[in-house]
Amino acid sequence: MLRRMSLTADVLAHGILPGVAAGFLIAGLSLPAMATGGLVAGLLVAVGAGALSRMTGGREDASLAALYLVALAAGVAMVSMRGGAVELTNLLFGSVLGVDDGALLLMAGAATLTLAALALAWRPLVLECFDPGFAAAVGARGAIWHLGFLSLVVLNLLAAFQALGTLMAVGLMMLPAIAARHWSRRLGGMAYASVAIAMAASVAGLLLSYHADLPAGPAVVLSAGLFWAVSVLVGPVDGLAARLLRRRHLAG
Template sequence: MGAGALARATGGREDASLAALYLVALALGVALVSWRGGAVELTTLLFGSVLGVDDAALLLMAGTATLTLAALALAWRPLVLECFDPGFAQAVGARGAWWHMAFLALVVLNLIAAFQALGTLMAVGLMMLPAIAARHWARQVGGMTYAAVGIAALSAYAGLLLSFHADVPSGPAVVLAAGTAWGLSVLCGPVDGLLARWWRRPHLAG
């Protein structure tokens, strides 16, 4: 939410503000844990642990997912309008800024819910990589959303299997699976994928 407020107040890029605030908050958190806790606690905080996911954590994840789905169903149209044409959204009184800030609050809530399984460093990866990969599978916002959800679910499943069988932290395993999906999407995706571009060029030349 601070990133959104700073971007609107200064005219800067929101992703830059988000990266700055996230890194500062993460560094502060690591410093506090190092000061008050041990190495095991710090490792779990950064990279997550499936063994650390208890009933309370599962209930938090389920509640967060339920709230997020309900909120997105309500805010879908104004959010899309705010992303693609904020000037028009403001002209028609869609209150896109309020919906945008509420969306950022949901992002933070999902990060908090995911940190026990994925860790603070890796949770952002599961949010970003499927979304980046999805743009290579669809051109419409709805199609990208479905693709991102599918890639994220498959990455989580594959990463947890890798974590169990290879005895590696769950967070990096899930993000590695998501990174593999992103790499395959860049290579094989029908929308601006490398193979699709390579195939079109000889075809057009002929």
Template sequence: MTFDILDYGFIRRALVGCFALSLSAPPLGVFLMLRRMSLAGDALSHGLLPGVAVAFALCGLYVPALALGGLLAGLVVALGAGALARGTGGREDSTLAALYLTALAAGVVIISWRGSAVELTQLLFGSVLGVDDWALVLMAGAASLTLLFLALAWRPMVLECFDPAFARAVGLRGSLWHLGFLALVVVNLVAGLQAVGSLMAVGLMMLPAIAARHWARGIGGVVAVSVGLAMLASVTGLAVSAVMDVPSGPAIVLAAAALWLLSALLGPVDGVVARLRPRRHLSG
């Protein structure tokens, strides 16, 4: 049954788009995890909603308008949190939480006022039917931009994650890389809007990244495994979505969650089974 659904063009488009996102979003999730910013991705995904809602109220389900609105709103939340934290002396995470809660409530109100329940569900949780040519171009563009950034910024970002003091000592402009990194997180969340929805987009970014740490120790290995797990979750989730007629976003995220649970249980690196297995001691 899984292979029969590939006869449908909208499934193939959604699958290609999710594969593109799987190449770029999980590596960003790995760096969010290393920076102890895992929940920041969730906050940013909620922060997209007001911009998406305003674009929807003005233009309907027109992908370029939705993408532009979501991008602007996400950047305002991401950059505004840092600016408010510096201006008030507060913590960036608390400011981000306040902004995203406000943004989420405002976005849901606007969409509910303008659209139907079906359209609200599609924007929040995604739909394979919504992955058209514009959405594919957006996903491919986000993946290409992210991979180019990671190719240029890999070493400084890894250095800042593991030894920020040395990075500052050698004159590494960590704030610039950080802002570029957050901007790409927003871009990838916007790109995943059509396939997985604004509330579920962060799931494809974070769950494979969290699961991958149970299969590899080096950062390169974790990134590679996270991409593979995201692709597997995309295939499984889209198949379930098409066969059972459920929103594609939750189906993909649940598939990624199942892979995370299996990884946490059976993974060789800090998995439950591996930790219960007796360790060999050195004998003299």
């Protein structure tokens, strides 16, 4: 979000789909096979977009868009070759009832690795986000940290796909982060706020799914979207209500 690359997570979410589909074709609904295939595909998309833009002189976002469309179409076609509508729906939108011990261990492992990696890379990532020119001048190796961060994004999307699906997982990743900017001006405060919003949206979405008989993935993302809308309206940092009050105060 700070690097204005919010849609990159959406691209990577679709980028893992061909790998997940390949694992499904080879081993059926096997979490290790689908997770391995998704990880390889996601990393290839993340690295491939940057490599293509450097080799051809084009824009990285254009390369990401092209890879995203090809990956999405290829993944849907591969799943349709062997599976039916149920398997395709589960891969795209997830199934909370299908989360087993293996999926929970994958989520816990991804969360643990992500927390440790962010603790190690926090300062270089902040420097790379706010002043990439200075980071390059002092030899901070911003490209390496950036690639490592994208790898963490792929890993977290992969850990979430069984519960939320490849289409919905990115919603729980990005909406809380976008909403958090309306609650703090400090990066640490944004991180705390985004975690709190994501947890609240997860609980609210599961309750909505149960009581309204809705798919869990879309219900969780809709809940996150509601928290974002509330943040835009009443958030103390650049919220619409705060801006309106400020204008009235200056006008008075």
